[in-house]
């Protein structure tokens with residue numbers, strides 16, 4: 001009996017795991033969000049979620065600097081408080097700083113008051129540390145209800161999802177990640193990576209394959225004539241509200 005129960009639990013986990021690896025749940029919540037941009041220009045955006053990380057974000061920043069690329073970082077407020085120097089470096093190097101909420105909580109059942117409180121506090125923390133007033137928000141795991149989306153927009157935020165998911169949290173080899181992205185990339189795509197965390201935690205993951213993928217992808221996209229820009233530039237709404245000088 002116990003064996004059957006244990007096997008059933010393992011099966012459920014395996015099915016859920018396979019589902020998460022091969023299906024992107026964000027396609028279900030794209031309505032009333034920006035997940036890509038219609039454009040005839042060969043432009044795409046690279047985005048990084050869940051950081052800053054003291055280990056992986058600096059390595060990704062080094063790769064972006066070598067490639068001469070500016071990206072968008074959807075930061076967790078708690079990590080900004082914990083690693084202020086890394087968050088500041090992201091802003092100083094001219095990348096776009098955006099909000100991913102304070103604690104990476106799934107916000108599906110939030111009330112409008114709760115979302116307002118968390119977004120305002122995250123905005124305050126990011127502003128205090130980086131000097132940037134955030135105007136882009138990405139919900140953890142992409143889950144949001146319609147009423148909450150309306151509330152977030154009424155606060156002046158654009159809700160940003162993605163059209164191309166690197167699935168880097170699975171820790172595929174970087175060649176595999178880049179081949180998948182290159183096979184599917186189109187003008188106006190918003191590409192999702194992570195600079196912290198793993199499948200079950202917002203911190204502590206190994207992002208080495210992400211670091212390598214960023215470097216390779218940047219080179220390959222350039223060869224194919226793509227320009228990599230921050231999300232706000234792709235949408236034509238980049239707001240230069242960074243109050244500290246940018247180092248190049």
Ligand SMILES: [Zn+2]
Pocket residue numbers: 049050100104140141
């Ligand atoms: Zn996240």
